[in-house]
Amino acid sequence: MINLNVNGEARSVDVPADMPLLWVLRDVLAMTGTKFGCGIAQCGACTVHIDGMPVRSCLLPVGSIGERKITTIEGIGATPAGAKVQKAWLDFEVIQCGYCQSGQIMSAAALLAAKPKPDDADIDAAMAGNICRCGTYVRIRDAIKKAAEVA
């Protein structure tokens, strides 16, 4: 059994240690908010936080996580940065199909937690790993800036 801390809860899973966290979340723990997009850390749809750092869960072996804290889209609203980002996403009506947005929100929340007042270059650097096919990038940039203004 592998013991995990997911969104503050202790979870145990009986899976191979090399299984990527993405599939543990989606197919074993039934937490489907974290999305599969590419499987090779190119698109960012599967982004989660490990001790607050954004990580692509599609390539992260579940056995490598240990006691570090996993935060997913289902839990990010409980963090100050996550709540600000979620609100800004709705205020700016960022979302279209929404499939990539779990990952976008996770990357943006990690950015704001680490750098409360990011400039355009910071935003580009933090968000360039998250692809959106609907093309919501302009609004993502605006929403992150707005979220950063909220004290």
Place this chain on the structure above:
Amino acid sequence: MKPEAFATSATLPSPSRRTFLKTSVTAGGALLLGFRLAPGEAATDATTAFAPDAFIRIERDGTVTLIMCQVEMGQGTYTSISAILAEELDAKWDLVKVEHAPPSDALYGNPTFKEQMTGNSNSVRAFWMPLRKSAAAARAMLVAAAAKRWKVDASTCTTGDSQVMHAASNRKLAYADLIADASRIEAPKDPPLKAVADFKLIGKPLKRLDTPDKTNGKALYSIDVLPEGVKFATLRACPVFGGKVGRVDDAKAKQVPGVRQIVVLDDLVAVVGDHMWAAKQGLDALEITWNEGANANVSTETVWTQLRAASEKEGLVAKNEGDIAKGLAQGEKLDAAYEVPFLAHATMEPLACTAHVTADSCEVWVGSQVLARAQKTAANATGLPVEKVVIHNHLLGGGFGRRLETDYVDKAVRIAQKVDGPVKVVYTREEDIRQDIYRPVYRDVISASLADGRIVGWKYRIAGSSIFARFIPGVFKFLKGVDGDSVDAAADLPYDIPNVHVEFVRDEPPAVPTGFWRGVGPNNNVFAVESFIDELAKKAGKDPVEFRRGMLGKNPRALAALNLAAEKAGWGSPLPARSGRGVAVQTSFASFIATVIEAEVLDDGDVRLRRIVSAVDTGIPVNPDTVIAQLQGGLIFGLSAALWGEITIEKGRVQQGNFNDYRVLRINEVPNIEIHVIPSAEAPGGIGETGTNAGPPALANAIFAATGVRLRRLPIDRAQLARKTS
């Protein structure tokens, strides 16, 4: 609208004899719902709800449930359709909930296509009047019921916020209290519609109904469903189009922990496991020998050799106005040919479909732009009658035309036939890209003549695949072999040109299946037309905006869009070296759009987007914020293709497989995009695909302005743009 509207049973009436409700609790505890109305029995029991038609159901608790005749794939249609219905119904917006429609061409058929289909940017266009009339009729029935109870004339009653009011006697009745009475009123045939000036919801920037759940992981896409006992599968079809499975050695795959079953079908192999990881590991461990068949030597070169030859032949006439021979004989002549490549859709949600097949039943969970077609596909695959196939639609993680096809439903159902219990079939990204149904290659050959600085003759031949011939063969036959999609924006030019001849040469590429891709036929036409207009402007010695203005006298809506875009973009103001502005005008999908792109060409030939400005007259913008979002996103979609998009073929196989070799734009490559919506009281136009078509020609024209290099082929060829060292 409450955020849980898509995912809880709270929106549903209690089961009655005419409706039935199915809920199942997933492994994770999330509630999945499938609410179905038997076709033709949309009306529910009058004691539980007032359901005057297939689109509206008013519950006793006051909830107004709207059943979505079109699917939500990001384009905002659930909100726009709800706004139209709620407007004419005078429903209280906060109490509106939406529900995915069940499969039924009869109840939810798109008036344009005569089947349940979401595409061609026409959800609002096609349903604008039917939904307004439907909701207005429902409102009239509620008013009549209240008037009867009060014994007053219906014309003295008004409505608002889900209530009927009688001002003279200061009485009010909630719609919820009129359910039984209204159900006994006959629906009026021609109910009065609101005047545009009286709209309270339409034309206002409404918050979308589907987005709250998309911020917190609750939104349910088909890839997320987990019916009880579900297993997970992933598949590999023969990588050579049309090839078959030969020999499969599964000894190693069976050793992979969690692998439960290997399914070998005629054309594909699937591995079923306890989770996707096991299935994927198992698939990779299989040793498969393919019978590659007749297409094993097809390459991109084969495709283009064939298409270029075809494009030199005479085609079937799609349009002929004036005297083309006379027109082309005047003044100076210019000829050009434009080429666009195969493109994959690459929706962010890879293809997925869950199915549970037994001897006498089939249940399917899918995200589809054509739900009734998907149901028929499952029926065909199983041999069961259509009514035995229960199918549930979901939010789509992107459509772009890919989910107009049902090949993935067919494959999932055929795999499920071999599996005991429900199985979720998820494509890897590689399989999603290599087993796509591609935007066809096209070659457009245009000749035009210029006299006194104006175009006097225009001969335009489009050569390429006919998607209609496969997808809607009846329409193709009706059009006598002219593919209406391929010539769409070619036969309907924005400009005033006296002698016009348009023709179509059907040339099906060897092996590669072709289908609709965002922007459809016009995504090819607009690139060729607007590039060539720029070339003609150059030949005429005129500024590209000025040249277009001179031919838009009979098209005031397009002219207004052009003037506004040029003004907002600072057309004509100085730019740094190797930077330029390009313009494109388009009138497809009944929207009038002008776009100016500012781009810089770097010394190594790469292109950096600096600024994008569009002006749009789309008639009444039902949700103006959605109009803006669709143009912004559509532009990025089209520019991804122009800058990077190309599927190539070698040995009968697609060479790309993931976002590393099928590049799409990322946030750091996208500049600010300004959209200016022109107020209008005209009927709404289409918007979802327009931006996609605007981007490529405006970019090619900007590159020409920056460098003097004319690119007539997509994606852009950076080698031609690199600064020559002398």
